[in-house]
Amino acid sequence: MRLRLLLRKLTISAPQMRVLTQRPWYVRLAPYFLVALASAGVTAGWYAWSGAAGNKTKQQLEQELAESKLKLQQLYDEHAQLERTARTATSQIDMEQAARSRLTQEMKTLEADNARLREELAFFERSISANQAVLGLTLSGARIQVVQEGVYQLRVMVAQSGKINANFNGQLQLHVTGQQNGKTVQLILPEPIQNSATAAAGLTGKTTGYAVSPASAYQLNFRHYQRLEIYFALPANLQLKTVQAKVFDGKTIRLTQQVSL
Numbered sequence: 001m002r003l004r005l006l007l008r009k010l011t012i013s014a015p016q017m018r019v020l021t022q023r024p025w026y027v028r029l030a031p032y033f034l035v036a037l038a039s040a041g042v043t044a045g046w047y048a049w050s051g052a053a054g055n056k057t058k059q060q061l062e063q064e065l066a067e068s069k070l071k072l073q074q075l076y077d078e079h080a081q082l083e084r085t086a087r088t089a090t091s092q093i094d095m096e097q098a099a100r101s102r103l104t105q106e107m108k109t110l111e112a113d114n115a116r117l118r119e120e121l122a123f124f125e126r127s128i129s130a131n132q133a134v135l136g137l138t139l140s141g142a143r144i145q146v147v148q149e150g151v152y153q154l155r156v157m158v159a160q161s162g163k164i165n166a167n168f169n170g171q172l173q174l175h176v177t178g179q180q181n182g183k184t185v186q187l188i189l190p191e192p193i194q195n196s197a198t199a200a201a202g203l204t205g206k207t208t209g210y211a212v213s214p215a216s217a218y219q220l221n222f223r224h225y226q227r228l229e230i231y232f233a234l235p236a237n238l239q240l241k242t243v244q245a246k247v248f249d250g251k252t253i254r255l256t257q258q259v260s261l
Contacts, residue, residue, distance in 0.1 A: 115141065116227070119157050136161050137168070137247055137255045144243055144261050150236040151212070154259070158247060159225035170220045170254065172228060175244040180237055189232050190215040220247065 119141040142156035160168050174189040190213075213230045220226055234240065240261065247255040 142259045154230040170249045177242045179239040
């Protein structure tokens with residue numbers, strides 16, 4: 001048995017063997033050292049690149065922030081300039097509107113003065129041509145216009161011509177006819193208007209923008225002529241039809257005339 005084992009070891013059927021050469025330790029560690037060195041280089045390069053990129057981004061942000069601040073300041077300046085321009089334009093518009101309103105009012109005043117002068121001229125022409133022995137009363141330029149709902153304005157000139165020895169003292173009355181709730185209504189101004197018609201209209205002597213004239217505004221006291229401007233109120237649901245003006249000397253009617261509406 002032992003002989004068989006000995007022969008097997010000495011023959012071709014014996015197991016194969018490898019002979020390795022022993023290398024130094026620094027040779028065996030060289031690949032690992034190269035790998036570590038490459039990794040360190042990559043890491044150092046990445047840190048350097050990231051640092052440079054980070055510094056560049058911060059500079060860009062600072063530059064963009066500065067540019068944004070500059071643009072914002074420019075917008076503030078433009079906004080302030082626009083506000084100044086708008087205020088100037090608004091002021092100019094207000095001045096133009098005020099001037100236009102003033103001119104319109106002056107034109108209305110001039111037109112009224114012109115109408116009054118024409119009426120006075122007509123009166124003096126009649127006075128010159130009238131019979132000096134006859135005393136006569138006239139109503140000139142009588143007209144009524146609506147100034148607001150329920151409030152009317154009467155403008156009229158009362159004059160006397162001929163031989164004048166004394167002042168005329170009397171009163172003007174207005175006899176108003178209208179339709180209210182399908183019925184004919186007659187009013188006399190000034191007395192009843194203070195109690196009935198004014199109360200019915202909800203007006204107690206003053207309306208928005210216009211004061212209702214008192215009874216004293218209807219009184220006449222003049223030598224040659226007297227101009228009257230009277231405001232009176234009527235119920236809002238009264239449809240005005242006719243107005244008749246009467247001049248009283250005491251209780252005597254001296255003149256009756258229809259007034260244009």
